Amino acid sequence: MYSLVKxxxxxxxxxxxxxVRFGIYKGGNFHEQLFPFDPIPRVIxxxxxxxxxxxxxxxxxxxxxFLEDVYNEKNIVKAGIIPEEFIYSSSGYMAQCEGITPSxxxxxxxxxIDLVQAKDGKWIVLEDNLRIPSGASYPMIARTVTRKVSPxxxxxNAVFDNRNYSTMIRRAMDYVNIDNGLQVxxxxxxxxxAYFEHSYLAEKAGVILAFADDLIVENDMVYYKxxxxxxxxxxxxxxxxxxxxxxxxxxxxxSLLGVPNLMRAYAKGxxxxxxxxxxxxxDDKGIYYFVPKMVEYYLGEKAILQNAPTYLPYYEDDKKxxxxxxxxxxxxxxxxxxxxxxxxxxxxxxxxxxNITHLIETEPRRWIAQEVIDFIDLEIMDGEDRIYRKADxxxxxxxxxxxxVWHSGLTRYTRSPTSFIVNSSQGxxxxxxxxxxx
Amino acid sequence: METxxxxxxxxxxxxxxxxxxxxxxxxxxxxxxxxHMLRKHFDMMIDEDKDAYIIFCTKMGIENKYTSxxxxxxxxxxxxxxxxSVINMLDRVKDNAMMLRxxxxxxxxxxxxxxxxxxxxPEVQSAGIEGLQRITDYMLAFWGSIDExxxxxxxxxxxxxxxxxxxxxxxxxxxxxxNRVEGIFNRLLxxxxxxxxxxxxxxxxxxxxxxxxxDYKNIGVLQLINSxxxx
Numbered sequence: 001m002y003s004l005v006k007x008x009x010x011x012x013x014x015x016x017x018x019x020v021r022f023g024i025y026k027g028g029n030f031h032e033q034l035f036p037f038d039p040i041p042r043v044i045x046x047x048x049x050x051x052x053x054x055x056x057x058x059x060x061x062x063x064x065x066f067l068e069d070v071y072n073e074k075n076i077v078k079a080g081i082i083p084e085e086f087i088y089s090s091s092g093y094m095a096q097c098e099g100i101t102p103s104x105x106x107x108x109x110x111x112x113i114d115l116v117q118a119k120d121g122k123w124i125v126l127e128d129n130l131r132i133p134s135g136a137s138y139p140m141i142a143r144t145v146t147r148k149v150s151p152x153x154x155x156x157n158a159v160f161d162n163r164n165y166s167t168m169i170r171r172a173m174d175y176v177n178i179d180n181g182l183q184v185x186x187x188x189x190x191x192x193x194a195y196f197e198h199s200y201l202a203e204k205a206g207v208i209l210a211f212a213d214d215l216i217v218e219n220d221m222v223y224y225k226x227x228x229x230x231x232x233x234x235x236x237x238x239x240x241x242x243x244x245x246x247x248x249x250x251x252x253x254x255s256l257l258g259v260p261n262l263m264r265a266y267a268k269g270x271x272x273x274x275x276x277x278x279x280x281x282x283d284d285k286g287i288y289y290f291v292p293k294m295v296e297y298y299l300g301e302k303a304i305l306q307n308a309p310t311y312l313p314y315y316e317d318d319k320k321x322x323x324x325x326x327x328x329x330x331x332x333x334x335x336x337x338x339x340x341x342x343x344x345x346x347x348x349x350x351x352x353x354x355n356i357t358h359l360i361e362t363e364p365r366r367w368i369a370q371e372v373i374d375f376i377d378l379e380i381m382d383g384e385d386r387i388y389r390k391a392d393x394x395x396x397x398x399x400x401x402x403x404x405v406w407h408s409g410l411t412r413y414t415r416s417p418t419s420f421i422v423n424s425s426q427g428x429x430x431x432x433x434x435x436x437x438x
Numbered sequence: 439m440e441t442x443x444x445x446x447x448x449x450x451x452x453x454x455x456x457x458x459x460x461x462x463x464x465x466x467x468x469x470x471x472x473x474h475m476l477r478k479h480f481d482m483m484i485d486e487d488k489d490a491y492i493i494f495c496t497k498m499g500i501e502n503k504y505t506s507x508x509x510x511x512x513x514x515x516x517x518x519x520x521x522x523s524v525i526n527m528l529d530r531v532k533d534n535a536m537m538l539r540x541x542x543x544x545x546x547x548x549x550x551x552x553x554x555x556x557x558x559x560p561e562v563q564s565a566g567i568e569g570l571q572r573i574t575d576y577m578l579a580f581w582g583s584i585d586e587x588x589x590x591x592x593x594x595x596x597x598x599x600x601x602x603x604x605x606x607x608x609x610x611x612x613x614x615x616x617n618r619v620e621g622i623f624n625r626l627l628x629x630x631x632x633x634x635x636x637x638x639x640x641x642x643x644x645x646x647x648x649x650x651x652x653d654y655k656n657i658g659v660l661q662l663i664n665s666x667x668x669x
Contacts, residue, residue, distance in 0.1 A: 016555060017551055017552055018544050018551070019536070019544070019547060019551045182450060184450075190533070190537055195536070199536065199537070199540060200539065202540035203543055207540070208540070209539070211454060211537075214450075224450045226450055226451060227451055227669055
C-alpha cells in the first residue's frame with residue numbers, strides 16, 4: 001500500500017485526465033470541482049464484511065417489503081407498528097403511487113445505506129437512501145486508476161474487484177426491463193452535481209444516456225425519439241431525477257427535466273423505473289427510526305445492523321428527553337438531505353437552543369434527535385503527513401432476482417478536524433473501500 | 439474478465455444527440471485547424487507582415503477587436519471571456535463531448551480534458567502559440583481515438599461528418615487551392631456514403647452542382663456547406 005500512497009499525485013493526475021468531478025452551486029453559479037481523493041483506502045476485513053453484508057441485505061429486503069405494503073395493504077400501519085401520520089406526512093410519500101406495484105415487485109433497486117463504525121467496532125446505520133443514491137462511480141474509477149499506478153498493491157492484497165458495479169446495474173435493469181425495451185439512464189443534464197456519474201455509468205453499463213427531450217410518451221408507452229421521428233420502445237429507465245421533477249403533468253408542473261405522462265406509462269406497467277417513484281417515504285429520517293421494527297415485522301428476524309440511538313419528538317416521552325438533553329444530541333430536520341439541516345446541540349448558543357426548542361415543540365414530526373456517535377477516525381494524507389478525520393461509508397445494495405451488496409462502497413471523509421459532516425457538497429473528500437477476500 | 443461491461447446493449451441517436459455529435463466534430467476540427475492556420479499567420483508576423491493577425495480575423499469572419507498582435511495572442515488564444523477564443527472553442531468541444539461520454543468513451547474524452555488543463559497552465563499562457571503544440575497533439579490523439587474506439591458506424595460517421603464540414607469551411611475561407619479543398623470534399627462524400635443519416639440530400643445535391651473550380655469560393659457554396667446538417 002506504501003507505493004500507492006507514494007503515487008498520490010499520479011493518481012490525482014489520472015483523475016483529472018478522466019474528468020472525475022462533481023458539480024456544486026455556490027452563490028447561484030455552477031462550478032465543477034475535482035472530488036479530493038485520498039490514496040489510503042478504508043479496509044474492511046472479510047469477517048466484518050460478512051456481517052455487514054448480511055445486515056444490509058436484510059435491511060433492504062425489509063425496506064422493499066415496507067414500500068410494497070405502504071402503497072398497498074398498509075398492514076404495518078394496521079398492526080400499529082408505524083403511526084399513520086408518519087406515512088402521510090412524509091414529504092416522500094406520493095399518493096399517486098397508491099396501488100402501483102412496480103415490475104418484479106422491486107421498489108428500491110439501488111439502495112445507498114450510510115454507515116459509520118463506532119469506536120467499539122460496531123457498524124451503525126445512519127441513513128437509508130432509496131431514491132437516487134449517488135457516489136458509486138468514484139470508488140469504481142479510483143480503483144481503475146489505482147490498479148494502473150500501483151499494480152503491486154493489488155498483488156500483495158487480496159481485495160474484491162469493484163469494477164463490476166456497472167454490470168450489477170445492468171443486470172438489475174435487465175431483470176425489470178419490460179418487453180425487452182431499450183435501457184436508458186435519464187439524467188437531468190450536465191449541470192447536475194452527479195452528472196459525471198450518470199455519464200460514466202451509461203458508458204460502463206453500455207446503455208443510453210438520455211435527456212428529457214430524448215423521451216416521449218405515446219399511448220402510455222415510453223419511446224426514445226430517434227432521428228426523423230423513429231420511435232424505439234423503452235423498457236426500463238434508471239432515472240437520476242427526483243420524483244417531483246420526473247413528470248410535469250403529474251407532479252411539479254414547471255419541471256423541464258421530466259417527461260410528460262411518464263407517470264401514466266409507469267402506472268400501467270409499461271415501463272420500469274429504477275428506483276420506483278414514492279420511495280422517499282421509506283428513507284425519511286422519521287421512518288428510519290422504525291426500520292429495525294420493519295425487519296422484525298416483515299422478516300421475523302432481529303435486525304443485524306443497528307440504528308444510531310434515535311428519539312422522535314412526536315412521542316411525548318422522547319420529546320421530553322430530547323428537550324432536556326438538547327446539548328448532547330444531534331438534531332436533524334427530516335426534510336433536509338446532503339448534510340444540511342443537521343445541528344449539534346453542543347455547538348448551539350442559548351438563542352439557537354431556544355429556537356430549536358420552540359420548533360420541536362410546535363413541529364415535533366419535523367425533527368429527530370440522535371445520540372452523537374463517536375465514530376472512528378480514518379487516516380488520510382495531508383501533504384506529507386498522516387492525519388485523522390471522521391469518515392462514513394455508503395454501501396450500495398442492488399436488488400434484482402437476488403439482493404446483493406456491491407463489494408466496495410464510497411468512503412467519504414471530512415476535511416475539517418472538528419466536523420462530522422462528510423458530504424462532498426460540504427467540502428469532503430473520498431477514499432476507495434477495500435473489502436478483503438479473506 | 440466479467441467485471442467490466444464493454445458491450446453496448448442499446449444504441450440510439452436522437453435529434454439532440456445527432457446535433458451534439460455533429461458539433462463535437464465541428465468544434466474539435468475548428469480547434470485543430472485554427473491552431474494550424476494561426477501558426478502560419480504567426481510565421482508571417484515574424485518578418486513579413488506584423489499585422490497578419492488582421493488578415494486572419496478577416497478570413498475567420500471575426501471582428502478585429504484586438505489592439506495589437508500581442509493583444510490578439512493573449513485574448514484570441516486564452517481569454518475565457520472572449521467568445522471566439524481558442525479556449526472557448528475547446529470548452530464547446532467539452533460541452534458536447536461530456537454529453538456523449540457513453541458513445542465516445544472516457545478514453546477519448548480525456549484528450550479534451552487534457553487540452554483544457556494544459557491551456558489553463560500559466561506557463562503555457564505565457565509561452566503563447568508555441569506552448570500549444572501539445573493541444574495539436576492531443577487533438578490528433580482525439581481523432582485517432584474516435585477512429586479506433588467507436589465501433590458504431592453511425593456515431594463515428596456523424597462526428598466525422600461534422601469534422602469534414604468544418605474542414606471544408608475553413609479551407610475555403612483561408613483560400614486553399616481547389617485540388618486541396620476537393621480532396622476534403624471527397625472525404626466528406628465518402629463519409630456520407632457510409633452510415634451517416636444527418637446530411638440533407640437536397641442540399642448536398644445542390645452543393646455538388648456548385649462545387650467547381652470556378653465557384654468553390656463563392657459565399658453561396660459556404661452557405662450550402664453550413665446547411666448540410668439536418669436531424
